[in-house]
Amino acid sequence: MTQFTEEEEGQFIGSQRVHDKTNSIADGILDDHIVHECDIALNNFEIKKKRYRVLLNRYHVIWQRSDIKHKVKNESTNERTARTSLQKENEHEKEKIGNQTKYDDGSNVLHLQDVFRITKGPTKAACLRSALQVFDSDSIESDAEQQSSDSINTSDKYLMIHYAERIISSPTDCNRWQVQHLTLHNSDPYIIGKWHDQLQNRLLSSPRKRLKRLLVFINPYGGRKMALQIYERCCKPIIQLAGIDASCIITQRANQIRDILIGHDLKPYDAVCCVGGDGTVAEMINGLIWRSIRDHGMNPRQPDWIPKPSLPIGIIPAGSTDTIAYSLHGTSDVQTATIHLVLGQSKGLDVCSVRNCDGILRFCTSVMGYGYLGDVAAKSEKYRWMGTKRYEYTGVKAFLLNRGYEAEVHLLLDEDDEIDKVNTTCSVNCSRCQSNKEKDITADKPSSSNASLYKDNIETCHPPDNCDKPNDFYTSPEKASPQLIRSDRVSSNKWRIIRGDFFMITGANITCACTRSPNGISRYCHLGDGYLDLVLVRKTNLLNNIRFVINTMGRNGDIRNLPFVEIYRTRQFTFKAKMNAHSQDYNSVRGSCQPIAISGISEDGVSNTDSEFFSSWNCDGEVIASSIN
Structure with a gap:
């Protein structure tokens, strides 16, 4: 903790109040920022052989040139956009802190939550060597005490802060982060030691749990x-x-x-x-x-x-x-x-269960696909020697074949949920995912039962006899277990049945975005809202399939605009293939006359994909097996 002189105060703009009366008012780096029950430190350091004034408070390290007037840097449009995104991400954290922090435009600000290591030494090389030393399980526990005991070393003149920084200048990908090092030099070892201890204490008291x-x-x-x-x-x-x-x-x-x-x-x-x-x-x-x-x-x-x-x-x-x-x-x-x-940054992710009448087969984290995606996963197994090229090879073959599979899909819709009707993309501090998280906290159990897959519940979903068109819909009141759907929403939940000849049936738990498809197969799917997007692609001609691929791979594409594509947001869906009208056939997830066998091979030794009537289920890139060990 350093007291400010009158000369130092004159170099700042604005003010800062501290609960400790021994601290003075510092102008310039902070503006109307109140630090509660926390000491601050202010000293002069050399950064890249230039003189800087560096301030440490409870949440930030701020440094500003002290020898010349700092000019505002001209930013490109992409940099301004990325910086605005960073500011929005910090709003949620600032609300939890309770302080509206405003810094001068000429200041460099580092949030302590982005710092993952503090080292000191007589030279820069010594700081780097100290940072790269290998820890064992015992040294991790005693590292803080050991560094505190020898904090005042007369040879220490360098303090190095290792932190993460977003690459905002990237023209194509502003979500990438990189490791940076801030090296502070001061000839007084006492100042180096005190700053080291202050930073270590703040890292140890951080509300975000760090891994050991x-x-x-x-x-x-x-x-x-x-x-x-x-x-x-x-x-x-x-x-x-x-x-x-x-x-x-x-x-x-x-x-x-x-x-x-x-x-x-x-x-x-x-x-x-x-x-x-x-x-x-x-x-x-x-x-x-x-x-x-x-x-x-x-x-x-x-x-x-x-x-x-x-x-x-x-x-x-x-x-x-x-x-x-x-x-x-x-x-x-x-x-x-x-x-x-x-850094211990966490994000909630929905997980879906895949079941038949015997119970849970496995859990799905990204996507379940029947039809095109199922054929690609099943047929690519014998081409594993090709590496990643096997998906391209089998994908092109399945695409040109343009097979369609007759199926019947039962899905559960919540027609009264206005939030689900708004197309929003998932982002940091997503209000939609946060709302679902708060509801899950109040729930007795965070998951579901098996009741929805039993015979008495499935029979309530059968359509009337005159519902024979592929695009006919039939709805019936929801009678599923209240553990699946919250009790305050059961009255608005209805089953809908969709029949047809489908090129692809996909249950997207996430957007399924990747480098080749920046928006994924369902760009408005959220990570933790409790829903998945059921994407139904009708079998049409090859030209429409090409349109579908173009809209999937393009940054501005949207498959919702295609007339042969239907997307439904649901918490649950069941599936039946053609020639499978009896309820006892639900012992097979793919709905065929034969139960699923391991690695897509049926009980008679014939590959599931050899049938022109049935496809396989692709779950997270793997063909669903019939049992677990």
Whole structure:
């Protein structure tokens, strides 16, 4: 804590009040900002051999040139847009803090929540070496005490702040983040030591929980088969810089991640992370949910409710499309995903259960597809030697075949929900997702039961005999379990039945955006609103399919404008294929006459995709299997 002189006060504009009477009023960097029950520090430092005045308060580090009058930097249109987006993201945090912070345009502001390491030393190189040292489990616990004990070192003249910064100058992708270093030089070791202690204390008292121990799964076979190299080159240095003890497991077989998460002790870890594609992410999420169900002593196939996993999940994209990471981060950049992980930034994500009459088969995190997507997933299995090209090859073949599949879809609609009728994109501090989160907090159980899949409930969805046209709709009152839909909304929920010949049936839990498709298959789908978007693409001609692909891949495209595409927002849907009119056939998710077999192979040894009448279900890039171990 430093007291200000009258000469120092004259170099500032504005004022700041502090509860401690020993602190003076500082003008210029802050404007009408009140710091409650927190000391501030103000000193002169050298940054890149230029003299700066640096101020530390409870939430920010602010530095401003002290020798010349700072001029406002001319920003491009893209930089102004990105900076405006950053300001909106900080509004929610400022409301929680209770302070409306305003800084002078000539000031550089760093939020302490973006800082993940503080080091000091006699030289810049010493600061970097200290930051890159490898931690073990014991040193993490005692690191703060050790650094505090030797905080006053007569040789320390440099203080280095390691933080994350958004790349706002990027012309195409302003969602990427990078690691930056702010080096402060002062010839007084006492000042360096005090600033180091102040910054460390603020980081330790941050409301956002930082990770100490992390369990990392690396899938070396998925996607581009570069997961191990990606982790070593891009992720590991940042994780070490943040002082996180990471235990890595390189997977060797399918479902190994799921088996480890179900059977091993996870108490030593603060979070789990995977380096791989969407299939690896889905396997990790499924394993954590199965583990939570088992820990609550429930039947995994027919649980009374689905508990929330006890550990947060980190996602490092290293797959073919990486739609989950792209939808969460707005980019598939590996460094950005790692930065979000080490900073403890979290975002809620809906998870769907896939069931038949016997119970839950698995959980879906991104997309379920029948028809085109199912054919691509099933047929690409025998071309795994082609790597990521196998999806392009089988995708083109299935696209040119232009197969249609007759099916009947039962979906649950809430016709009285005005919010669902407004097309809004999901963003940081999304009001729609936040509203659903608040409702879930008040609910007794955060999930659903199996009642909606039993015979008595399905029979209420059958249409009348004269409903034989493919586009006819039939609605009936909702009689499902109140655990599926909140009791205050049951009266407005109705089942709707849609029949037809479909090129593709897709249940999108997220936008499914990726580098090739920036808006995804459903650009208005939200991450945590409790709904999924059911996209029905009717079978037409090849030209319309091309129109669909163009609208999906273009930044300004919107498939909702296509006449052969229907999108419904629903909490639940069931599916029946042609020649499957009896309710007992619901033991198969794909609705065929034969139950689903592992890896898309039926009980008679014939591939499911060999039939011209039935397709396969693609769930998170994998063909749905009939059972779990």
